[in-house]
Structure formats: C-alpha cells, structure tokens
Amino acid sequence: MSDETTNANDESAAGKDHGVLYIGMDLGTSRTSVSASNGVRETVYSIVGYPKDVVSRKLLKKDVLFGKEALEKRMSLKMYKPLEKGVLKYSDGDEQERMEVEKAAQDLIREAIRMAKPRKDELVYAVIGAPAQASINNKEAIIEAARATVDSVMLCSEPFAVAYGLDMLEDALVIDIGAGTTDLCRMHGTMPDEADQVTIRIAGDSVDGKLAELVEASCPGAKFSVQMIKDIKERYAYLGDPPERVKVTFPVDGRPTEFDITAEVKEACSVLVDPIVEGLRSLIASFDPEFQHKLRDRVLLAGGGSMIKGLDTAIEQAMHRDLGGGKVIRCEEPIYGGANGALKIAHDMPEEYWEQLK
Amino acid sequence: MADLKSSLKDAVRKLARQTSVDSLKKRGVKQVNVLGLDRIVSLIDEAVHRSLRHKLLSSEREAVVDATKEEFLKLLRSNEELRARQERAEEESNNLRLEMQRLQGEIDERVAEASVDLVAGYEGENAQILLQIQSLFANAKGADDPGLVAKVQELVVKLVTEQRHEVEIAQAAARDREIHNLQRRLKKLNDSLEFTEQKLDEVSRMKNVEEGVASxxxxxxxLKGGGQEVERKKELMAGLFAANMKLQKGG
Structure with a gap:
C-alpha cells in the first residue's frame, strides 16, 4: 500500500455498521488471486468443475467446485479451465461451448469475490486485472460476472496493475509471466496503450509442454500426467546452476522408478528467455532513444513464471548479449503482485468514478 | 448456566473457520497462538458479567442474563432447525432429480417403441395371409380361376391394411397421450425441483451467513494530497476510468 493508503484512514473497523471494501483481483489462466482491504488474501487454481450427473451431485453435495478440490474430484466432474492463453477459451461458432465457458468464468469470479469475505453491509469496489489482449466480449463477460456481487467494478491490464502496485510508473518494463501468456508492458508515466504492450504466447504452459516432451524422451516407459509435470516445475524450476538435483519418481509398468531430470528442467525453463528478450528489444527500440537506457535498467519480473530460480539472471545475461545491458528486478510476491496492484488502484480511484460506474 | 456454557462451546466450535497447516505456511505463518475452547468460553462469560456489573443493578443483571441466555439458545435452536430444513430440501431435491431421470427414461423408451419398423413385420404377415388364401382356393371345388384368387387376395390384403392403419392410429394416439402425460409430469417435477432448489439455496444462505471480514x-x-506523483496517479486513474466508462457504458 502507498503512503496515501496507510495514512488515509486507519480507523478501527470494530463497531462500524458500514464501510468500503476494496478488492483487487488477478484473473489468470492458472490461478486467480484476490487481495482485499480487509486483509484477506487468497488464491485458487482457475479450474471449475460441475458434477457430471445426479449421482455425482448427490455424492459431492455441491453444484460447482473450484481449484484443487475440483482437480481432486475430477473423475466425477465436467471440468473447465475457462481462461486459455489469457482469454475466455471456446471454439468459434460453438454457441453451447461459449455459454458453458462463460458460465464457468463467471462462477470463478464470483468464487474469487466470495473468498475475499465481503460483509453484507459494506460497499464493495473491485478492480480486476484482466489479460491485456482479452476481447471486448470477454471483458463484458468478466464485468457481468463481477457485477452480481460487487457495487462497482473496473478492469485494467495485468502488467499495469503489477507496475502500479510497486510504484514503477515511469521508465520501467514489466514482464508478467503467466501460464498462458507472457505480457510485457512499457511504463512511461501515462496509461500504457497497445503500442506499449507485447503479448507472447510462450509462458508457463509452454515450459510444461517442453518438460513433458523432454521427460518422455529421457525417461523410457515413464507414465505421467500434465498435473505431475506442473508440480515438478513449480517445485524445481531453475535456470543457471542447479540448486539441487531434480530427482523425481514416475511409475514404469506400475512400478515407481526414480529419474534424474535436472538437465531437462533447465532446458524446459530456458524456452522463456529468448522470446522475452526479443519482446523487450521491440519495446526498448521503439521508445525515445534518450530514455532507452532507463527502460533497460528497470525491468520488473512478475507473475507465477517469475518464481523460476535464476530466471532474472538468465534474462539479464541475454540482455547483455543482445541489448548491450540491462537490470532485472524480481517482484517479491509473484502470486499476489497483480492482485495487490489492482487493490492499490481500487484504493486510489476517486469516489466519483466508482459512483459513475455503478 | 452449565447449559449455556456447553452451548457456547458448541457455537464457538461451529462458527470457527478451519484452516490447514499448509495454508498457514503458504501465508508465511510459522507460529500460531493457541487459545483453548474453555478459555474462550470463560472469557466471553467473564466479559459479559463484567460489562453487566458496571452498568446494571443485581436484579436487572439477572434479568438480562436470563434474557440473553434465552435468546442465545433460541438462536442455536434456529440454527439446528435450519440445518434440518436444508437436509430435507436436499433429500427432496435429489429424489426429484432421480424421479425426473426415471421419467425421462420412460419417455425415451416410448419414443423408441413408436419408431420401431412395423413394415417388416407386416410383410411377413401379408405373405402368410396370401399363402393361406391360396391353399384355401386350392382345396375348394371349382375355384381354380387364378384371376379370382388374385382378386380375393388383393381384397383381403386391402381390408387387413385398412384395419392395421386404424389400429396404428389408435395406438399412436394412446402413445401420444401417454408421452404427453409423462411430459407434463416431467414439467411439474422440473418446476418442483426448481422451487426446492430455490428453497435449498435460501436455507444455505441463511445457514452460512458468513459475517465476512470488515474492511x-x-x-x-x-488519492489525496498534491505533489507531482499524486497528480500523475490522478491522470492514470482518469485514463483507466475513461477506458472502463467506454467499455461499460459505451461512452
């Protein structure tokens, strides 16, 4: 929170019968995170599951399940991962699928707001960090879903929310590595427009795909699922020198067998570096030449993908090689960076703006 | 008072939110302070008494304690009643769903029956009738005119076909009535299910009245105050608002 925030109003919440709750949300392909002005911070995998039939419904005693719980009960559920490559995912022309995906997205947003534990007697104002390249229809669906539970809602681009949260509003480049996309955003003191943003479709899911490919080739007979690969990545992902050997166990013909996949993990993670540096180059090269060095020296690495150990150093080295130098700072809270930034925007937004959007 | 204490304990237990060690770790919590249930209950008890002691006379105090106790127990009872209502509604809803599934199955069966190909069956029957007429004429004296045999066969088949057609119409009408009835029952069940689920939803909402956490x-x-930084942020907020205004209100 900014100084304005902390000094603005620290009245005790006790005893009041009315108040204003701000919610910042990061709606991501892999996770949806919320930060709220009541101190609640929660995250959930962006997965929605509905019971397949009457029997499953009776067994689960729920109409809809989310995140890890949905993953655990996936055999009894019709599963949706509504955000793919950062936008609501459905095949063109399939009206039924479109409606189902939109419903799943809306349920996910409602759940995220519920997780923030709003009180019934408070005004709820939310800012949702949406993917920069989400279509108008997607944005409308997101707003529609949020409106059901909040008094007023605004959307902003995810990398902008991250930058705002860290007060990096001028001469900075933000790299937000999600599961579906990597968003790069140039901050130069004004609202970033299309020319200030680059979206790369190589992100966390690409690392999973590459790792699965490498494991399949180097671990003969090993059986594994996408989720197992994701878990390995989240635990061991690294670039540079390995902090430890990556030893994992996969079943081979039903027998648990240990494999050392240290090199494979590093190779899979490295798929991110060159496309990111290429994106940085295009944003730096099209900026005022007088200030290009400032941008290069203030690169912020955020999003779930930034948790890859050594990624900041790897990008810096590649920038030295290709762009003649650069400095990369890692966001301290990769999971909540976007949500915290959105919360700060919500806090700083003047009252009349909220009123007009009611 | 012992009753109230045990009810208080029960209520604290019910209202407590569960969290896993993992989720605490995720939030960076390494140590937690533990406060026993008995201690919480005695603290509430003590707090109420202290507060009353300062403000009320002894007789008033007792009246307030009794009234509070009664109100508290009433609340607990209503909570239990709500739970029972929810369970009943859930069961009703599941039964309705199963009944709907059964009815839908029955309708599907009837529709499938209706579309069974009767033509093949009729062809076999026709062949049999023709054969019987032929053998009847073969055994009858003076009835060896092939033209006559063919005419009689044609007449009989025509009559049988007409009869069949009438029977088919009657059967189809009966089946349609049955399907129509089943569909009406299905619709009623559907309405009933919708109503039950609404009730269930209401009960769930009443039961899980999460107080929420105050902001x-x-x-x-x-934004408050002045300065270059604040002015810049105000401009950013205005830009963001304008984009949202365009998206949400089209202007």
Whole structure:
C-alpha cells in the first residue's frame, strides 16, 4: 500500500455498521488471486468443475467446485479451465461451448469475490486485472460476472496493475509471466496503450509442454500426467546452476522408478528467455532513444513464471548479449503482485468514478 | 448456566473457520497462538458479567442474563432447525432429480417403441395371409380361376391394411397421450425441483451467513494530497476510468 493508503484512514473497523471494501483481483489462466482491504488474501487454481450427473451431485453435495478440490474430484466432474492463453477459451461458432465457458468464468469470479469475505453491509469496489489482449466480449463477460456481487467494478491490464502496485510508473518494463501468456508492458508515466504492450504466447504452459516432451524422451516407459509435470516445475524450476538435483519418481509398468531430470528442467525453463528478450528489444527500440537506457535498467519480473530460480539472471545475461545491458528486478510476491496492484488502484480511484460506474 | 456454557462451546466450535497447516505456511505463518475452547468460553462469560456489573443493578443483571441466555439458545435452536430444513430440501431435491431421470427414461423408451419398423413385420404377415388364401382356393371345388384368387387376395390384403392403419392410429394416439402425460409430469417435477432448489439455496444462505471480514476503511478513499506523483496517479486513474466508462457504458 502507498503512503496515501496507510495514512488515509486507519480507523478501527470494530463497531462500524458500514464501510468500503476494496478488492483487487488477478484473473489468470492458472490461478486467480484476490487481495482485499480487509486483509484477506487468497488464491485458487482457475479450474471449475460441475458434477457430471445426479449421482455425482448427490455424492459431492455441491453444484460447482473450484481449484484443487475440483482437480481432486475430477473423475466425477465436467471440468473447465475457462481462461486459455489469457482469454475466455471456446471454439468459434460453438454457441453451447461459449455459454458453458462463460458460465464457468463467471462462477470463478464470483468464487474469487466470495473468498475475499465481503460483509453484507459494506460497499464493495473491485478492480480486476484482466489479460491485456482479452476481447471486448470477454471483458463484458468478466464485468457481468463481477457485477452480481460487487457495487462497482473496473478492469485494467495485468502488467499495469503489477507496475502500479510497486510504484514503477515511469521508465520501467514489466514482464508478467503467466501460464498462458507472457505480457510485457512499457511504463512511461501515462496509461500504457497497445503500442506499449507485447503479448507472447510462450509462458508457463509452454515450459510444461517442453518438460513433458523432454521427460518422455529421457525417461523410457515413464507414465505421467500434465498435473505431475506442473508440480515438478513449480517445485524445481531453475535456470543457471542447479540448486539441487531434480530427482523425481514416475511409475514404469506400475512400478515407481526414480529419474534424474535436472538437465531437462533447465532446458524446459530456458524456452522463456529468448522470446522475452526479443519482446523487450521491440519495446526498448521503439521508445525515445534518450530514455532507452532507463527502460533497460528497470525491468520488473512478475507473475507465477517469475518464481523460476535464476530466471532474472538468465534474462539479464541475454540482455547483455543482445541489448548491450540491462537490470532485472524480481517482484517479491509473484502470486499476489497483480492482485495487490489492482487493490492499490481500487484504493486510489476517486469516489466519483466508482459512483459513475455503478 | 452449565447449559449455556456447553452451548457456547458448541457455537464457538461451529462458527470457527478451519484452516490447514499448509495454508498457514503458504501465508508465511510459522507460529500460531493457541487459545483453548474453555478459555474462550470463560472469557466471553467473564466479559459479559463484567460489562453487566458496571452498568446494571443485581436484579436487572439477572434479568438480562436470563434474557440473553434465552435468546442465545433460541438462536442455536434456529440454527439446528435450519440445518434440518436444508437436509430435507436436499433429500427432496435429489429424489426429484432421480424421479425426473426415471421419467425421462420412460419417455425415451416410448419414443423408441413408436419408431420401431412395423413394415417388416407386416410383410411377413401379408405373405402368410396370401399363402393361406391360396391353399384355401386350392382345396375348394371349382375355384381354380387364378384371376379370382388374385382378386380375393388383393381384397383381403386391402381390408387387413385398412384395419392395421386404424389400429396404428389408435395406438399412436394412446402413445401420444401417454408421452404427453409423462411430459407434463416431467414439467411439474422440473418446476418442483426448481422451487426446492430455490428453497435449498435460501436455507444455505441463511445457514452460512458468513459475517465476512470488515474492511479497514469506513469511507471511499481515493488519492489525496498534491505533489507531482499524486497528480500523475490522478491522470492514470482518469485514463483507466475513461477506458472502463467506454467499455461499460459505451461512452
């Protein structure tokens, strides 16, 4: 929170019968995170599951399940991962699928707001960090879903929310590595427009795909699922020198067998570096030449993908090689960076703006 | 008072939110302070008494304690009643769903029956009738005119076909009535299910009245003060608002 925030109003919440709750949300392909002005911070995998039939419904005693719980009960559920490559995912022309995906997205947003534990007697104002390249229809669906539970809602681009949260509003480049996309955003003191943003479709899911490919080739007979690969990545992902050997166990013909996949993990993670540096180059090269060095020296690495150990150093080295130098700072809270930034925007937004959007 | 204490304990237990060690770790919590249930109950008890002691006379105090106790127990009872209502509604809803599934199956069966190909069956029957007429004429004296045999066969088949057609119409009408009835029952069940689920939803909402966590703010905040940094942020907020206004209100 900014100084304005902390000094603005620290009245005790006790005893009041009315108040204003701000919610910042990061709606991501892999996770949806919320930060709220009541101190609640929660995250959930962006997965929605509905019971397949009457029997499953009776067994689960729920109409809809989310995140890890949905993953655990996936055999009894019709599963949706509504955000793919950062936008609501459905095949063109399939009206039924479109409606189902939109419903799943809306349920996910409602759940995220519920997780923030709003009180019934408070005004709820939310800012949702949406993917920069989400279509108008997607944005409308997101707003529609949020409106059901909040008094007023605004959307902003995810990398902008991250930058705002860290007060990096001028001469900075933000790299937000999600599961579906990597968003790069140039901050130069004004609202970033299309020319200030680059979206790369190589992100966390690409690392999973590459790792699965490498494991399949180097671990003969090993059986594994996408989720197992994701878990390995989240635990061991690294670039540079390995902090430890990556030893994992996969079943081979039903027998648990240990494999050392240290090199494979590093190779899979490295798929991110060159496309990111290429994106940085295009944003730096099209900026005022007088200030290009400032941008290069203030690169912020955020999003779930930034948790890859050594990624900041790897990008810096590649920038030295290709762009003649650069400095990369890692966001301290990769999971909540976007949500915290959105919360700060919500806090700083003047009252009349909220009123007009009611 | 012992009753009230045990009810208080029960209520604290019910209202407590569970969290896993993992989720605490995720939030960076390494140590937690533990407060026993008995201690919480005695603290509540003590707090109520202290507060009353300062404000009320002894007789009033007892009246207030009794009234509070009664109100508290009433609340607990209503909570239990709500739970029972929810369970009943859930069961009703599941039964309705199963009944709907059964009815839908029955309708599907009837529709499938209706579309069974009767033509093949009729062809076999026709062949049999023709054969019987032929053998009847073969055994009858003076009835060896092939033209006559063919005419009689044609007449009989025509009559049988007409009869069949009438029977088919009657059967189809009966089946349609049955399907129509089943569909009406299905619709009623559907309405009933919708109503039950609404009730269930209401009960769930009443039961899980989550108080929520209060915000630290009483009023809308917004940027305050002056300075270059604040002015810049105000411009950013205005830009963001304009984009959202266009998206949400089209202007």
């Amino acid at each position: 630290v703010y009483r009023d809308v905040q917004g």
